[in-house]
Amino acid sequence: MRFLLTAFIGLFLSCTQNLEKASKEVRVDLEEDEKVVKSIFDEVLRNGEAYSNLRHLCKVIGPRLSGSPQAEQAVEYTAEVMRRSGFDTVYFQEVMVPKWVRRERAKAFAYLSDTRVELNVCALGNSVGTEGTIRGKVVEVTSFEELEKLGKENVKGKIVFYNQAMDPTFIRTGRAYGTAGFQRWSGPSEAAKYGAIASMNRSLGSSIDDFPHTGSTGYKLNLPKIPASAISTRDAEMLHELLEKEPDLEISLHMDCGMEGEVLSHNVVGEIKGVRDPEKIIVVGGHLDSWDLGEGASDDGTGCMQAIEVLRIFKALDQKPNNTLRAVMFMNEENGLRGGKKYAQLAEENREFHVAAMESDGGGFTPYGFGYTLPDSTMEERIQLWKPLFERREMHVLRRGGGGADIGPLRNQNVPLFGLYVDSQRYFYYHHTSDDLFEKVNDRELHLGAGAMASMIYLIDKYGLE
Amino acid sequence: MRFLLTAFIGLFLSCTQNLEKASKEVRVDLEEDEKVVKSIFDEVLRNGEAYSNLRHLCKVIGPRLSGSPQAEQAVEYTAEVMRRSGFDTVYFQEVMVPKWVRRERAKAFAYLSDTRVELNVCALGNSVGTEGTIRGKVVEVTSFEELEKLGKENVKGKIVFYNQAMDPTFIRTGRAYGTAGFQRWSGPSEAAKYGAIASMNRSLGSSIDDFPHTGSTGYKLNLPKIPASAISTRDAEMLHELLEKEPDLEISLHMDCGMEGEVLSHNVVGEIKGVRDPEKIIVVGGHLDSWDLGEGASDDGTGCMQAIEVLRIFKALDQKPNNTLRAVMFMNEENGLRGGKKYAQLAEENREFHVAAMESDGGGFTPYGFGYTLPDSTMEERIQLWKPLFERREMHVLRRGGGGADIGPLRNQNVPLFGLYVDSQRYFYYHHTSDDLFEKVNDRELHLGAGAMASMIYLIDKYGLE
Numbered sequence: 001m002r003f004l005l006t007a008f009i010g011l012f013l014s015c016t017q018n019l020e021k022a023s024k025e026v027r028v029d030l031e032e033d034e035k036v037v038k039s040i041f042d043e044v045l046r047n048g049e050a051y052s053n054l055r056h057l058c059k060v061i062g063p064r065l066s067g068s069p070q071a072e073q074a075v076e077y078t079a080e081v082m083r084r085s086g087f088d089t090v091y092f093q094e095v096m097v098p099k100w101v102r103r104e105r106a107k108a109f110a111y112l113s114d115t116r117v118e119l120n121v122c123a124l125g126n127s128v129g130t131e132g133t134i135r136g137k138v139v140e141v142t143s144f145e146e147l148e149k150l151g152k153e154n155v156k157g158k159i160v161f162y163n164q165a166m167d168p169t170f171i172r173t174g175r176a177y178g179t180a181g182f183q184r185w186s187g188p189s190e191a192a193k194y195g196a197i198a199s200m201n202r203s204l205g206s207s208i209d210d211f212p213h214t215g216s217t218g219y220k221l222n223l224p225k226i227p228a229s230a231i232s233t234r235d236a237e238m239l240h241e242l243l244e245k246e247p248d249l250e251i252s253l254h255m256d257c258g259m260e261g262e263v264l265s266h267n268v269v270g271e272i273k274g275v276r277d278p279e280k281i282i283v284v285g286g287h288l289d290s291w292d293l294g295e296g297a298s299d300d301g302t303g304c305m306q307a308i309e310v311l312r313i314f315k316a317l318d319q320k321p322n323n324t325l326r327a328v329m330f331m332n333e334e335n336g337l338r339g340g341k342k343y344a345q346l347a348e349e350n351r352e353f354h355v356a357a358m359e360s361d362g363g364g365f366t367p368y369g370f371g372y373t374l375p376d377s378t379m380e381e382r383i384q385l386w387k388p389l390f391e392r393r394e395m396h397v398l399r400r401g402g403g404g405a406d407i408g409p410l411r412n413q414n415v416p417l418f419g420l421y422v423d424s425q426r427y428f429y430y431h432h433t434s435d436d437l438f439e440k441v442n443d444r445e446l447h448l449g450a451g452a453m454a455s456m457i458y459l460i461d462k463y464g465l466e
Numbered sequence: 467m468r469f470l471l472t473a474f475i476g477l478f479l480s481c482t483q484n485l486e487k488a489s490k491e492v493r494v495d496l497e498e499d500e501k502v503v504k505s506i507f508d509e510v511l512r513n514g515e516a517y518s519n520l521r522h523l524c525k526v527i528g529p530r531l532s533g534s535p536q537a538e539q540a541v542e543y544t545a546e547v548m549r550r551s552g553f554d555t556v557y558f559q560e561v562m563v564p565k566w567v568r569r570e571r572a573k574a575f576a577y578l579s580d581t582r583v584e585l586n587v588c589a590l591g592n593s594v595g596t597e598g599t600i601r602g603k604v605v606e607v608t609s610f611e612e613l614e615k616l617g618k619e620n621v622k623g624k625i626v627f628y629n630q631a632m633d634p635t636f637i638r639t640g641r642a643y644g645t646a647g648f649q650r651w652s653g654p655s656e657a658a659k660y661g662a663i664a665s666m667n668r669s670l671g672s673s674i675d676d677f678p679h680t681g682s683t684g685y686k687l688n689l690p691k692i693p694a695s696a697i698s699t700r701d702a703e704m705l706h707e708l709l710e711k712e713p714d715l716e717i718s719l720h721m722d723c724g725m726e727g728e729v730l731s732h733n734v735v736g737e738i739k740g741v742r743d744p745e746k747i748i749v750v751g752g753h754l755d756s757w758d759l760g761e762g763a764s765d766d767g768t769g770c771m772q773a774i775e776v777l778r779i780f781k782a783l784d785q786k787p788n789n790t791l792r793a794v795m796f797m798n799e800e801n802g803l804r805g806g807k808k809y810a811q812l813a814e815e816n817r818e819f820h821v822a823a824m825e826s827d828g829g830g831f832t833p834y835g836f837g838y839t840l841p842d843s844t845m846e847e848r849i850q851l852w853k854p855l856f857e858r859r860e861m862h863v864l865r866r867g868g869g870g871a872d873i874g875p876l877r878n879q880n881v882p883l884f885g886l887y888v889d890s891q892r893y894f895y896y897h898h899t900s901d902d903l904f905e906k907v908n909d910r911e912l913h914l915g916a917g918a919m920a921s922m923i924y925l926i927d928k929y930g931l932e
Contacts, residue, residue, distance in 0.1 A: 169507065171511075172860070173910075366891050397860070442895075444639075
């Protein structure tokens, strides 16, 4: 062990001479840290509880749309898990959340000259309903530019069908999601601009299959709110072919869904008090709400259960943190981010000092490391000194860029943000679909992620970032 | 692109000054190589055929135990795929293989004072049958040392139950497999030494579940061949508890299986001729045979389909290799390695020169990079120069150690060996079980592996290793 670590450090310092100064200043003791990090991973791989907790969250409670009874059951359940795990404090933060409801599954048909074909569709989150069934011709586009070219004369009274596939050549699938996301996020309002009666976008998914992917859409002010739906990737390809044969075919769409005001909900907060600087906080979290089609397993039950697991590991190892460690289950990431905003607002009002904030919201897949967004680039030097501890465990990524939606609002308070960075190949097969199930999560992968998070938090807690 | 690559090279060279000489000698042009490597990954991520070929192999043909009709169907099928993909030459190598048959599923019961409990078991490959049903008391051990201590007086006439779990704290799961493997490989003969009537080992698996894991056992000469079985991990834990309550409980075991001599089978070889040095060969392969309980998807349908895909990518991109590229479907890796041995024997007899050999046999999971075993350590310097091309694609591992069972015999001919190194977290959930199914393979992960293999072969082909 000793030899190995010396070798690591030697190699590392020879590559990063400009970091030696920072290194000496903080006296990084990788040999001692390796012992602690090993104990963290051993604990989570032997006795990790995130997986069995996730099973309860997914199978007993189920999907947790903001404002739903299940969301509040999840609030109670995670508070109970935190108490059971011996956290020093467990409390709630009140958050008003939008209550959007999907009263029944959407139905759609394509009407051809001689038959009709059912399409796998779903309503997008926040969408208005169709108030009965609507029916119209279809304009297929792959970009807003195409839509603009077509103009009102070709779009008015029709259903706009966005059919831009996620680019499969992006190895980091999140980038493909980002590039294709416009059709869901802004597609409906953009279509309404030209008088469309509804919007239907190709699902944001990595595979060709029958699952429609829901997710938030955002209506722009001063534009009509038209029904917003998503069609499965396989049916998008089929509809494309049908339209080539019969450009005048019509689609019917029936969606019973809509906003029902706002209701009171909660963030759940659990803490282990710091022994040296209890007023300084390291926060780690995921979002407790989920879409309603599946079980919200990979999005983001995994991140929530990992956040709780991080603190449980500290308790199990009797590893007393210098700073207060805080696990937060954020509410309403999916269609409002109210929990994340409320958390940041309270942190500011209460003049809390956050050493760092970390989120896991990319699924409980094998961890590659972390992305970070720092208020001060000198912090990066210190973080890079810890790299050998992760590289030994096949986690090679410590790089700029990353954090999480819920912790994002803390950026205004100059809080360093960390996002667990995981293997992204499978995420967009399940994301926002009825296939986002507990069964798609692997216990070892989930627990390795929690181990990585606990290790990084141990290092931040020990050395600080300032 | 240009800026990025310059940065990469700059960083890299500053870290590896001792490699500069090698770098200059071979004039590595990472910028040009990046273009080719990108075209390889784009091709496989857009148009990869490994996944649909794998579906046929698993779903239409199914498991492919050496000597079975399905194994020969797979020989014909993969030859057909190679021909269809436009390879220059496709041919067979005759291989005599042992024919072991599992005539029916094994059955076992634990007899308690008031009831009997069925156990999930299977026969190990190569095992003799029980000739009817055998029944006996049980001795539980976790090591050969324990067995030796017990000695003949405590073991004779009983069933030895090896119950050593795979160590969950190994992050590379193959290491845990290696450490716990003794009970399957040598357990039966070791038990026979002390007069046991049968052996039953805890399945070599990463999870607690109901799947018994088969796999080869090896009988030692001059010791009685006793029936060799494996019990699922969950039932191993249960049996342990039952034995604590009732140490004298008996187990019955019924296994109808055994060797039926040897039969003629085949390696399948497909080639793209080199344009500069057609007599020099780069071989890439997987093993076509599989265990019979599942579909042989991750072990090793994935490796076979990736090997074919590598050559298909070269054809699709019209990338003409300097050396001859050869895809080989090795027969009989699981219980004899006859195909790998025969291939090496023929290579020697025909005085073939192999530039390198590569194998994928760790499942079609997200690739991390490669392990290599080199006859000459100076080759390593050159390989390390290519690292930036892989690191950009989240493949950070290029390290010593690795190859594959089938290409292993080529080591005597000083052939540099490469093994695709993949995320290992899920492999031992499926390995050698009825759960080794096509459904467990993800198309993007499989195709990324093929892309990594094709890229490494492109680099070896371009720069050589000498």
